[in-house]
Amino acid sequence: MAKICITNEEVLQRMPNLERTLTPDQRQKVLHGIRIQTYKKHERVYSEYERAHDLLFVISGKLKIFKDGTGGKQHIIRVVLPNNFLGYRAFFAQEDYRTSAEALETAEVAHISLSMLNDMMHVNAELACFFVTELAMHLGTAHERAASLTQKHIRGRLAEALLYLRDAYGLEEDGCTLSIYLSREDMANLSNMTTSNAIRTLSAFAQERIIAIDGRKIKLINIDALERESKFG
Numbered sequence: 001m002a003k004i005c006i007t008n009e010e011v012l013q014r015m016p017n018l019e020r021t022l023t024p025d026q027r028q029k030v031l032h033g034i035r036i037q038t039y040k041k042h043e044r045v046y047s048e049y050e051r052a053h054d055l056l057f058v059i060s061g062k063l064k065i066f067k068d069g070t071g072g073k074q075h076i077i078r079v080v081l082p083n084n085f086l087g088y089r090a091f092f093a094q095e096d097y098r099t100s101a102e103a104l105e106t107a108e109v110a111h112i113s114l115s116m117l118n119d120m121m122h123v124n125a126e127l128a129c130f131f132v133t134e135l136a137m138h139l140g141t142a143h144e145r146a147a148s149l150t151q152k153h154i155r156g157r158l159a160e161a162l163l164y165l166r167d168a169y170g171l172e173e174d175g176c177t178l179s180i181y182l183s184r185e186d187m188a189n190l191s192n193m194t195t196s197n198a199i200r201t202l203s204a205f206a207q208e209r210i211i212a213i214d215g216r217k218i219k220l221i222n223i224d225a226l227e228r229e230s231k232f233g
Contacts, residue, residue: 073189154201
């Protein structure tokens with residue numbers, strides 16, 4: 001396991017929206033309660049049906065949030081980048097996790113006790129509002145993606161997934177290449193289709209010069225065409 005170089009103070013400073021809601025005493029408790037763990041590629045951070053105990057904050061690396069389906073197929077809900085929270089909805093709903101989380105690459109994740117934060121919320125309305133805002137934003141995004149995945153055809157779903165990856169994770173210095181590299185299986189799961197359909201549709205997009213493919217690297221060449229496919233697919 002790689003040595004963790006970041007300090008708890010530095011981690012807390014990366015959570016300005018959470019940090020600013022805390023009283024000085026609460027800040028010290030949270031600061032001393034942060035636990036940092038490194039996860040290797042493909043290692044589970046949590047699994048479906050486990051009990052939720054910690055607020056999770058991605059320090060480095062990327063995680064995928066997914067749900068297991070029939071035949072071992074995964075449905076990727078979203079990919080979580082550094083400086084984002086996860087893992088808290090199930091705790092506040094008083095239920096087990098309904099999804100699983102796994103490292104897409106080596107990742108450092110901070111753990112903070114949700115029981116401790118819950119106690120603080122009873123005397124700190126600003127902290128409670130922080131979690132309400134986080135939940136509301138993720139719920140809106142989830143509803144929008146769910147509607148798109150059920151209404152669009154294969155080309156539209158894949159085009160939307162490519163645009164989603166661009167907007168969420170950015171492009172490399174060339175201004176074209178997605179800065180996240182997913183396997184064809186992960187791309188299929190993100191688009192709610194079979195791996196074979198994802199491969200065929202990616203190949204079709206490449207032949208039409210909408211994208212260019214180099215291994216797991218995908219360049220977005222014709223954004224207008226992708227947007228049309230996403231809108232009318």
